[in-house]
Amino acid sequence: MTKMTGARALVESLKRQNVKVIFGIIGGAILPVYDALYDSDIRHILSRHEQCAAHAADGYARASGRPGVCMATSGPGATNLVTGIANAYMDSSPIIAFTGQVSTYSRSSSYAIGKDAFQEADIIGITTPITKFNYQVRSASEIPKIVRSAFYIATSGRPGPVLIDLPKNVQMDTAEMDFSSNIPFRGYKPVTDPHPLQIKRAAEILLSAERLVILAGGGVIISNAFQELLNLAEFLMAPVATTLMGKGCFPENHPLSMGHIGMHGNPAANKMILEADVLLAVGTRFADRSTGRIDTFCKDAKIIHIDIDPAEIGKNLDVDLPIVADAKKALSAIYAALSEKVSKPKENSEWFKKVKEAKETYEGFFSNNNGDLKPKILLKELRQLLPEDAIVTTEVGQNQMWAALHFKAIKPRTFITSGGLGTMGFGFPAALGAKVACPDRIVVDVAGDGSFLMNEQELACSVEENIPVTVIVLNNSVLGMVAQWQRLFYNRRYIAVKLGRVPDMVKLAEAYGARGIRVHSIEEFRKAVKEAVNSDVTTVIDVPISPDEDVLPMVPPERGLNEMLIG
């Protein structure tokens, strides 16, 4: 037991959680905590908008597999975090947000909760539906316990964001602190071990399959189950499709890789998954953008569904065999059960041949003949230019879907994207977070002009904090994905999509002390990327592209994956 202030107890607790970096913005109600940070060696990175502090913590978490920490003051500081928290919640990313709050009481003024005090916002009420857990600390002595709990809850089971609200007087109060006390949540016991009987049944179903497809989602990345997935897929000679969130969990240059399924999925993956007689889905929630019309999705297949969250079983899709477990444990248990039954891996089957043919059929779709600055050419070039361990983040919209389709992810945690919430402006701050987590690796944000402009101010943060990343702006002066919907489904009635005179990206970058390069040919693009990724300052590469370019294939909304528009 040691006597100290709540603020010091928080910093001490963060140290004990091995926190090295905090992304945040200071303000009055969180000042005592920052004052305590002054004496610690935890690095604080000053974001230029709290939303970006949350996204950067999220990018940090996704790139490293360790929880990300962000911090903001009360009121607008806290509400500015909301989009970032919601984004982390939808993609099950472990971030811990600390917010200042007005005092729980005040003897001398009305600076107190419930009095509509200056910069007061009910951040607990606001974030309840978008956090895995949130908590307002009411006394300083609770801090060590609640910080331990926050990290445990955020990172265990199905990860997710946790928010801890810290009233100012609680930060300043002094109390005896116990840093070893236990987590007081008897209702929280995530199941991670698969039921042996379900594993046995899964093995039987898998062995009976003639046309097996594995669908791997973000859960495979979260549980670090790449090797287990690879082992199982190779043992069964099973083609692997991923969801958008799962991209990177299986090497996309592997002969068994089919790319990702979905609204803008790889056409071979969309086609072949519907022909499966057995589907092994792992770490996926069957999101609407992945499955298309749910009543036509694998409707005749036997479906095995592995997920750590019991509530995902049967939420979007009824399945034949649910397995509630950690993906890594379940996949290795299935592999063990299979290798007991069969001695050698499956041979090249008819099914594998068919899958290979389907991939070849659509090969033309991915190749291109002329040297235009077409997004797909650029993304394919980018893959050639970057090492396998380079991290690519994306914004949201056409840039994201082009990247998903044409940039092959080879290694896990190298493709970071806002899947569930679809947050424009995510990619750049997430890239900064990823670069802080992995300073020795190249980090590239694939952006559109619309998305990049939503959080362009973080250029200031990247320059000042020496976090060099590369931003590739696919610049079409239009909110491209919505324009595409208007083109395809709204009779070309373009409204509210033209960005018109987009700021000069080169000058914009330079105004912040970053570097800007505009390219007009594929040769210039190659040269610019090579320079940018080796630069010690953030570089924005502006690539003018046509505003009329569609992302294809596309499964129209509410349609089945078999109703792809190929173009």
Place this chain on the structure above:
Amino acid sequence: MGEVRTHIISALVENRPGVLYSVANMFRRRNFNIDSITVGAVNGDLARMTITIKGDEKTVEQLVKQLRKLIDVVKVSILNPASAVSRELALVKINAPEARIRADVLHYVDIFRGHVVDASPETLIVEITGGPDKIDAFIELMKVFGIKELVRTGIAALSRGSKSIDVAFNTEEGET
């Protein structure tokens, strides 16, 4: 869609500020329409909620899973109406300005095993306890005389027999 009927769910929750909010918020966010919810502390740090909802099996299963996901929810069980006791309390303020009407009202109160808990020259307040059907029936009858206002507590329920989900009172695993 399966058969839609009323389900009773019993949940033990941490007796902490904001728990009711997070439960109610989850119902709204996940698009569940609940009929009633009652909550009260049952021992020091636990509270028990009884939730009634109309829906098919799938809806209720999903609701229970989402409830269990909440960190402050300790135990959840679905009560089988056939093997559970459920009670609701209602207070009904009835217009009864004349002796003849009062006599009629008192007659029905007797039949329904209620009590008169307040009387004024113009009105009577009747307390009635029972299953929701019984209370519905009583309220229908009283409409003839004129109801000035009424309040219902919502259903509180427990499963019959020795089974228990309460972690504070015993350690036996409950039904799911």
